[in-house]
Amino acid sequence: MSSIDSSINYGTDSMAWVRALSHASDAELYALIQTPMYDAMLFRHADAVRRIYYGTDVYIRGLIEFTNYCRNDCYYCGIRRSNGMVHRYRLTKAEILTCCKDGYALGFRTFVLQGGEDMAYTDKTLCEIVSTIREHFPNCTITLSLGERTRESYRLLYRAGANRYLLRHETADDAHYRRLHPKEMSLAHRKSCLFQLKEIGYQVGAGFLVGSPFQTAKELVSDLRFLQQLQPDMIGIGPFIPHSNTPFRDYSGGSLILTLRMLAILRLMFPYVLLPATTALGTIHPQGRELGLKVGANVVMPNLSPTGVQRKYELYDNKICTGEESAQCRSCLEQRVEAAGYHVVTDVGDMRRRKLTK
Numbered sequence: 001m002s003s004i005d006s007s008i009n010y011g012t013d014s015m016a017w018v019r020a021l022s023h024a025s026d027a028e029l030y031a032l033i034q035t036p037m038y039d040a041m042l043f044r045h046a047d048a049v050r051r052i053y054y055g056t057d058v059y060i061r062g063l064i065e066f067t068n069y070c071r072n073d074c075y076y077c078g079i080r081r082s083n084g085m086v087h088r089y090r091l092t093k094a095e096i097l098t099c100c101k102d103g104y105a106l107g108f109r110t111f112v113l114q115g116g117e118d119m120a121y122t123d124k125t126l127c128e129i130v131s132t133i134r135e136h137f138p139n140c141t142i143t144l145s146l147g148e149r150t151r152e153s154y155r156l157l158y159r160a161g162a163n164r165y166l167l168r169h170e171t172a173d174d175a176h177y178r179r180l181h182p183k184e185m186s187l188a189h190r191k192s193c194l195f196q197l198k199e200i201g202y203q204v205g206a207g208f209l210v211g212s213p214f215q216t217a218k219e220l221v222s223d224l225r226f227l228q229q230l231q232p233d234m235i236g237i238g239p240f241i242p243h244s245n246t247p248f249r250d251y252s253g254g255s256l257i258l259t260l261r262m263l264a265i266l267r268l269m270f271p272y273v274l275l276p277a278t279t280a281l282g283t284i285h286p287q288g289r290e291l292g293l294k295v296g297a298n299v300v301m302p303n304l305s306p307t308g309v310q311r312k313y314e315l316y317d318n319k320i321c322t323g324e325e326s327a328q329c330r331s332c333l334e335q336r337v338e339a340a341g342y343h344v345v346t347d348v349g350d351m352r353r354r355k356l357t358k
């Protein structure tokens with residue numbers, strides 16, 4: 001497995017890289033993940049492939065962080081239930097709707113409702129929120145990121161008008177999963193939620209932390225294998241960043257280069273996928289998101305949450321883009337996207353994918 005002398009040479013045609021990576025052996029994946037020597041080639045082909053499939057399009061999604069209450073206690077996460085230092089908040093339906101209205105005026109056509117696993121939002125409450133957004137914005141995409149719920153809950157929310165669901169699997173290695181989460185959580189359950197969501201009809205996003213404690217290339221290969229099995233529409237990855245009030249406060253965070261390498265590999269393995277350049281990537285390097293876009297990422301997610309709560313949704317230390325008005329946040333990101341050589345697209349973002357896959 002660890003012999004990395006079998007040098008990677010897929011030639012100069014970027015589509016040959018796509019074909020090669022779609023049935024790459026574990027040894028090849030280890031080599032790509034562990035050898036800086038391949039970076040220049042990986043990055044170049046990943047960008048070429050994103051341009052073949054998506055041109056220079058970058059899709060924007062308005063992120064609404066509507067609650068930071070959470071029943072879970074993930075060791076890496078700043079809003080885990082044991083963190084008594086967090087000022088907890090919940091947005092009302094009216095406040096969420098205001099975020100959507102502001103966002104719509106700024107050109108957003110996808111709203112992402114994300115929160116901790118907060119059972120104060122019952123199925124009934126959430127369905128009311130979703131169906132009200134659906135009524136007001138019939139031409140918009142509603143993405144949910146609410147963690148693990150029951151199949152029935154996912155079904156009701158889908159029926160109420162939600163289209164997409166983001167649920168990172170965090171790590172696809174069972175032993176590793178257990179080292180990142182308390183024992184009441186399980187990888188098997190997380191995975192089953194993802195398959196249920198898919199079955200119901202959602203476009204589904206999975207993903208993992210890069211550089212989380214105890215992670216090696218072995219776990220990253222498992223992540224890629226799981227994604228091949230799931231075939232998600234979206235993949236969210238970002239570097240792990242320690243939070244000072246969590247058990248992982250003293251671990252080092254994930255690196256820029258490894259995150260870029262994983263983004264490039266994902267673009268080549270999943271050429272159609274919607275792949276965000278995340279806020280976490282922008283947090284560990286001032287140009288992190290631009291660099292992400294240049295190696296295959298094609299989505300950015302500006303914050304539409306009310307300014308007063310943004311800092312409270314602190315998953316990790318020093319999170320950027322807190323305390324900014326949504327208009328400011330959007331125009332800053334647009335400038336960054338343009339400076340990197342790409343273009344923000346505000347209409348519904350997955351049409352191209354549909355056309356190409358049919």
Ligand code: SAH
Pocket residue numbers: 076077078114115116117145146147148166167168170208209238239240241242243280315316
């Ligand atoms: N409750 C929802 C949303 C979780 S927050 C859910 O379970 O899906 C969104 C993502 O933030 C998580 O999936 C996790 O990958 C990421 N995250 C949490 N803590 C982090 C940290 N310390 N560093 C980087 N990313 C983190």
